[in-house]
């Protein structure tokens with residue numbers, strides 16, 4: 001009789017060193033003993049849990065093509081089948097006397113004349129094979145769930161992070177070269193003054209590129225801004241789970257960016273008229289609506305009133321604003337020697353603050369590792385069935401929340417103290433030069449200075465007023481010496 005051989009190893013078994021060769025050797029010896037004439041061999045390396053089986057289908061097609069009856073020889077039932085799905089097609093061939101199944105190690109031959117007990121034995125073996133497959137798939141699911149509970153990253157880390165392995169455990173760390181740049185993206189976008197396209201340009205400017213070293217496109221930027229991983233959660237099949245890796249930003253900033261992105265945040269002046277310095281800056285002090293500047297007679301800038309049912313708005317000249325701006329800027333100029341003193345004083349305070357911050361971060365890290373230990377103890381308790389699933393979930397959620405809060409605080413502190421004095425120093429430097437820069441003709445620069453120094457320009461009926469941001473307001477009103485030392 002003609003014989004077709006089938007040998008299979010799962011991809012896992014192959015890793016473990018089980019070989020197809022040993023299986024085939026056994027089958028060849030068997031065929032020799034039984035006087036079977038081998039016409040074809042099929043060898044399969046496949047995962048035991050998933051996928052269609054193209055090689056298997058090919059083999060069935062080959063057997064159907066043969067003119068006479070064919071012996072299909074395999075080592076065991078589980079080498080041939082992984083589930084009952086394959087039973088009907090094999091049974092049909094067997095019953096029509098086209099196929100005889102030979103299982104070498106189980107010492108079974110099933111042909112058209114097989115009796116009930118033989119068929120039952122065969123089906124039991126199929127059932128065992130299927131059960132084994134289900135177990136593996138269960139194990140895969142279980143380890144997946146375990147990873148989710150522990151908050152370990154399952155996928156490729158987003159830009160700003162690096163996948164790595166620490167003590168044999170796969171994890172993600174903040175990319176020392178790009179992490180802070182990603183943070184800058186969020187902070188910039190959160191100001192509400194920049195579109196996603198501009199943010200992509202900005203990324204290129206600061207040298208932030210994709211993993212493949214290409215510029216970040218606006219659609220990729222959109223994905224970055226939507227990714228909860230940065231503040232501490234990962235999205236898996238549409239659900240959010242807290243992760244255990246370091247955060248780049250706070251949830252607060254993420255939410256703010258989210259609002260801006262979905263247009264719920266109304267501070268964005270999207271339609272900027274190119275040549276109008278004040279566009280987007282001037283608002284009614286009562287209703288908050290925005291005045292838009294226009295050019296009258298080709299040279300005078302006027303402000304067009306917004307429509308309103310509650311307020312009376314007027315067409316007014318922009319000149320009073322320009323006058324105020326031009327008065328404030330020189331008031332911020334202290335001269336190089338005083339500025340130098342201020343900067344020195346600030347730097348001393350900065351050093352002290354950073355030391356304090358480091359101590360604070362160390363304490364928080366200690367608390368975090370205590371909470372992590374608590375979590376793993378709880379998991380053990382749950383696995384030993386010491387507590388119910390509900391209790392377990394409640395407490396774990398509580399701990400996760402505490403962890404999230406602490407991590408948020410840490411990121412915030414990091415930002416606040418680390419950048420607070422640096423920003424003040426920057427402000428002193430800006431104040432020092434803005435007076436000169438504002439006189440320059442660079443339009444973007446002018447707007448930038450205006451934005452830095454003033455949070456809002458208000459109109460109360462026809463009266464213009466300008467609110468100045470901290471710390472510039474202190475610099476103008478009180479001078480800096482008594483506030484910042486130096």
Ligand SMILES: [Zn+2]
Pocket residue numbers: 284285286287288289308311312313
């Ligand atoms: Zn109004």
